[in-house]
Amino acid sequence: MNRRIKRNTNFPLIVALAGSVLVLLGLFITDAMAEPEPFPDFELEDGLTSQSVTKDAMMGEAWVAYFSATWCTHCHPTLDSIDFVIPDDRLLVFNTEVADSDMVGWNEDMEDFLERDLERPFIHAPELSTELEVFGRPYLIFVDAGGNIHSNREGLWTDASEMAELWEETLSA
Known part of the structure; x- marks a missing residue:
């Protein structure tokens, strides 16, 4: 009797898919167990009030670090949106420029563009x-109450509802 055994031609595909699922699961578990990245310590001067601003003073509540530059006109819409979402004492505006910059002038330019006062x-x-x-x-950079980086985002972003959702996630972290 001559029997032919039908081979399962899908077996290599099934093995490959199972392996891929295990790799992705491993990455997810590794990421979930990773140590949170702390926001660096800093002690800097508010260019508007000359008061000291420190990471320690921000601890205990979530906050947002907004990085921009005086020349970055395409950054204005992002600050416009985030300013509506984040409470006054929970958003710090950081200038990235190496050269000394006029923080008062930058603030005034932003206020003129946004047509409102910025209490930041x-x-x-x-x-x-x-x-x-x-x-x-x-x-x-969204920073949780423990001073750890919860999330970050680069580039133009104007969706206030997305910002609010990420802010709520950061508050809950």
């Missing part, structure tokens, strides 16, 4: 920007 610290922080590897502008 404007802080010259090129070293902090470099330490965080902020190269694109605008650049937002």
